[in-house]
Amino acid sequence: xxxxxxxxxxxxxxxxxxxxxxxxxxxxxxxxxxxxxxxxxxxxxxxxxxxxxxxxxxxxxxxxxxxxxxxxxxxxxxxxxxxxxxxxxxxxxxxxxxxxxxxxxxxxxxxxxxxxxxxxxxxxxxxxxxxxxxxxxxxxxxxxxxxxxxxxxxxxxxxxxxxxxxxxxxxxxxxxxxxxxxxxxxxxxxxxxxxxxxxxxxxxxxxxxxxxxxxxxxxxxxxxxxxxxxxxxxxxxxxxxxxxxxxxxxxxxxxxxxxxxxxxxxxxxxxxxxxxxxxxxxxxxxxxxxxxxxxxxxxxxxxxxxxxxxx
Numbered sequence: 001x002x003x004x005x006x007x008x009x010x011x012x013x014x015x016x017x018x019x020x021x022x023x024x025x026x027x028x029x030x031x032x033x034x035x036x037x038x039x040x041x042x043x044x045x046x047x048x049x050x051x052x053x054x055x056x057x058x059x060x061x062x063x064x065x066x067x068x069x070x071x072x073x074x075x076x077x078x079x080x081x082x083x084x085x086x087x088x089x090x091x092x093x094x095x096x097x098x099x100x101x102x103x104x105x106x107x108x109x110x111x112x113x114x115x116x117x118x119x120x121x122x123x124x125x126x127x128x129x130x131x132x133x134x135x136x137x138x139x140x141x142x143x144x145x146x147x148x149x150x151x152x153x154x155x156x157x158x159x160x161x162x163x164x165x166x167x168x169x170x171x172x173x174x175x176x177x178x179x180x181x182x183x184x185x186x187x188x189x190x191x192x193x194x195x196x197x198x199x200x201x202x203x204x205x206x207x208x209x210x211x212x213x214x215x216x217x218x219x220x221x222x223x224x225x226x227x228x229x230x231x232x233x234x235x236x237x238x239x240x241x242x243x244x245x246x247x248x249x250x251x252x253x254x255x256x257x258x259x260x261x262x263x264x265x266x267x268x269x270x271x272x273x274x275x276x277x278x279x280x281x282x283x284x285x286x287x288x289x290x291x292x293x294x295x296x297x298x299x300x301x302x303x304x305x306x307x308x309x310x311x
Contacts, residue, residue, distance in 0.1 A: 226240045
């Protein structure tokens with residue numbers, strides 16, 4: 001028997017018989033085969049069995065985004081490919097915003113959504129806020145979110161121990177905020193899916209830099225001075241000034257900073273006074289502008305003062 005020609009047909013017959021529990025028929029089919037033919041049959045069966053197995057369900061942030069995109073696209077008469085492209089037509093932009101919002105409602109972080117859509121997280125924030133401000137888009141996002149939650153849960157593998165959670169685990173943090181500025185750090189870190197330690201450190205990635213700038217701006221809106229904020233972040237006040245100016249020019253991040261500032265606790269009793277006193281104490285070697293002007297006005301010993309003679 002030549003399995004090169006009839007191997008696929010024989011393998012199909014064996015699989016069909018095995019599927020119906022007809023083991024005697026399977027034995028009859030393989031009985032005439034020699035050792036080499038059996039090895040060839042095993043190879044053919046392996047290929048056919050692999051082709052008939054259902055594909056493993058996709059999980060994780062990418063699967064959530066794909067579900068949201070596939071559900072949002074037909075609502076606006078567009079395609080998933082258009083949503084993931086750079087097209088800015090109204091239907092595509094609305095569908096993209098709805099899909100981003102649904103992914104956010106499903107529990108994904110801003111960076112995870114931005115990465116899948118090939119955008120920055122500022123665009124995701126803007127899309128989510130725009131969706132919330134338009135009832136039609138908000139209703140569509142609610143329906144897409146429900147679809148995502150139902151479909152994603154249905155296709156998760158079992159047992160539960162292997163389930164990939166929709167909510168990305170935040171990096172471990174032991175930071176304990178003490179005062180409004182540090183609470184702003186915690187809130188900004190949570191919004192960007194990072195940790196307070198990263199914001200207060202030297203990390204210069206886009207996510208860390210934006211989160212740090214939002215925290216600084218929130219503290220500034222709350223009423224803290226540039227030196228006070230700079231001291232918490234171990235930076236100079238010009239860095240804080242640059243950060244706040246940058247956030248002011250980015251509406252989504254500016255709105256986020258304002259929201260964080262509105263939720264910050266009040267300064268502990270006496271803290272503002274202490275901070276004000278600390279800022280009034282000059283550093284070692286500090287000379288006021290008036291003192292420097294006086295020093296320039298006093299001639300050095302041995303030099304003759306330059307007199308201006310009126311003509």
